[in-house]
Amino acid sequence: MHIRKACCLAALATAVLGCRSASAETTLRIAMTAADIPTATGLPNNGFEGMRFLGYPIFEGLVLWDLTRTDRxxxxxxxxxxxxxxxxxxxxxxxxxxxxxxxxxxxxDFNADAVIWNLDRYFNSNSRQYEPPSSAMSKARVPVMGSYRKLDDFTVAISTTRPASYFPYMLVYLLFTSPASFERADHDWAKVATLPAAGTGPFRITRVVPRQEADLARWDQYWDKSKLAKVDNIALLPIPEANSRLAALRSGQVDWIEVPPPDAIDSLKSAGYVITTGSYPHVWPWFYNIGATDSPFKDVRVRQALNYCIDRDGLVALLNGTAEPSVGWLKPSDPDFGNPDNRYKFDPARGKALLAQAGYTAAKPLSFKVMISNSGSGQMLPLPMNEYLQQNLKEACGVNVDFNVVEWQVLLTAARATPDSPSLLGSMALNISSPSSDPGIMARYFSSANFSPNGFNFEQWRDDTFDQALKTIERETDPKVISDAYRIAHERLVDNPPWLYIVHDLNPRAMSPKVKGFVSPQSWFVDLTLVRMQ
Structure with missing residues (x-):
């Protein structure tokens, strides 16, 4: 009798402890702006939000970002x-x-064979593991990739098509998946995400339900013991509509939302929620489709004119101060901004004069379509922002703008299309937010060697002075020479603009006060290992 009672008590104690252990587990719930779960095969789609949440936490590259600081x-x-x-x-x-x-x-094991296998996945169309969607993203992000080879089990050599001092900045976007994931999925990438796929990062994927949720769990065997995650689990929810994200935060469905509605920020603060903002390398523009057969943007005066026609301060006010005016790819405070001839501001008279010189008047107004998204990574609040710009351009300079509204991933795919592609639906501009973090990104977007569909120069913009400055950046080692060339390159981006520069985002997020330890780095990405739940 005593033995039986002791066993029952022991079993009860074990059950209680088990319940306590389970209840002590912490889960961070995040509402993304994406309309769907980014692909979970090791190189996610949905732009840099995909990399932020279904990329770096699970899958890693040879080179990583340091996301622990806010001051640089x-x-x-x-x-x-x-x-x-x-x-x-x-x-x-x-x-x-x-x-x-x-x-x-x-x-x-991760080793040189795994590196070569993954590079073949992205760059070798004859390999069994070749994956066209990931290849398209990788070739656009690393357009200088040449050859690669294994030197020994822990050494690889990678060659570029031309000298590129910024090559390590490109390699951060090539992530590595276990080759065994592909084998277990019977060589079918569509099945790899259901395994789930295996990476080397501080979290592992435990469940993916398309358009509903992706779940991550801390990986206690992570190779960097100083970077073990502080939460047990992360739940990622795609909620593309801003007010729906807001409702999810206020109801306690999630702990963290990307891009809160600007008009709700003050009330969120009053209710005790934490709003984080910070300057980071981000520009929210329209990409001019210069290469299209009948594009009005072949004329630099038209491209400059629109940069004088928009009221950036008014848009910043609409966004409740969560952005700052953009008058170039870099911010005017950046030491490499340079001294361009054009200092864009809201100057409708100058804008209309330039349009008139190019043949566009009240009797023959400039009219064109822009492809925009309804949400997405870095897209801020694209519908109300673009509606503001539509009205602004009409009232200030008599410009007529219509929109093709598509999902974010469709818009990203369009950026790799050729200028007259039917997939563009006649669009003469694309509204795609862009990083502006380093020369590698500059080369990716603006080098004449990277015209779409092989790179991200969607505009098919060419400027000889820019290309020469970029060549200097690629080949030189003297920091002063590189900086001087960087300024010259940026001056050309302003004076011969491939984009309509609109605003720089300040990266707003809203969080429950239970979320602690978050660092808002000057980056599109975040370090989720630093976050804990109180």
């Missing part, structure tokens, strides 16, 4: 490569020394 642009740090250097005998070749002892979430 995010810098690079060693990732799955402990160190790297340019080959002293060939500046187009980089040697990467891989980190030893790293395992994927499925227990298999």
């Amino acid at each position: 642009l995010a810098s690079l740090r060693p990732g799955l490569a402990e160190k790297w250097e340019q080959d002293p005998e060939d500046t187009k070749t980089w040697i990467f020394h891989l980190r030893r002892g790293v395992k994927f979430h499925d227990g298999t």
Whole structure:
């Protein structure tokens, strides 16, 4: 009798402890702006929001971002490569020394074979693991990729098509998935995400329900013991409509929302929610479709005119101060902004004069379509913002703008289309938010070598002075020479604008006061290992 009673008490104690242990688990619930769960095969779609939440927390690259500071642009740090250097005998070749002892979430080893396998996934169309969607993104993000080879089990050499001093900044966007994931899915990438796929990061995927939720769990065997996550689980919910995200936060359905509605910020603060903002390398523009057959934007005067026609301060007021005016790819406070001839401001008279010189008057107004999204990573609040611009351009300069509204991923795909592609639906501009973090991004978007569909120069913009400055940046090692060239390159982006520069985002987020430890870095990405739940 006593023995039975003791066993029952022990079982009860175990059950109670088990319940306590389960209840002690912490889950961070995040509402994304995406309309769907980013792809979970190791290189997510949905732009940089996909990389932010279904990329870096689970899958890593040879090079990673340092996202622990707020006082400077995010810098690079060693990732799955402990160190790297340019080959002293060939500046187009980089040697990467891989980190030893790293395992994927499925227990298999990370090594040089895994690196080559993943690079073949992105760049070798004859490989069994070649994945066209991931390849398209990777080729656009790393347009200088040449060849690669294994030197030994923990050393690889990667060569670029031309010298590129910024190559490590491009490699942060190539993430590595366990080859065993592909084998277990019978060589079907559509099935890989259902396994789920295995990476090497501080979180692992435990469940994905398309358009509903993706769940992550802390990976206690993570190779960097100083970066073990402080929450047990993360739940990611796609909620593209801003007021729906707001309602989810206020009701306690989520703990954190991306891009709260600007008119709700004051009331959220009054209710005890935490609003975080911060300057980061972001520009919210319209990409001019210069290359289209009958594009009005072939004339630089038209491109300049619109930059004088928009009231950026009025748009910032609409956004309750969560953005700042953009008059170039970089911010005017950036030391590399340069001294361009054009200092854009709201000057309708100058805008109309330039339009008239190009042949557009009240009798023959400029009219065109813009492809925009209803939500998306870095897109801020695209519908009300674009409606504001539509009215602004009509009233200030007599310009008629219509919109093609599509989902974010459709818009991203359109950015890799050729200028007259039917997929553009006749659009003469695309509203796609862009990073402006480093020369690698500048080269990706504006080099004449990177015309779409092989790169992100959707506009098919060419400027010889810019290309020459970029070549100097790629080949020089003297920081002063590089900085001087960077300023010249940026001056051309202002004076011969491929974009309509509108605003820079200040990265607003709203969080429950239970969320602690969050750092808002000067980056599109965040370090989720720093976050804890009170």
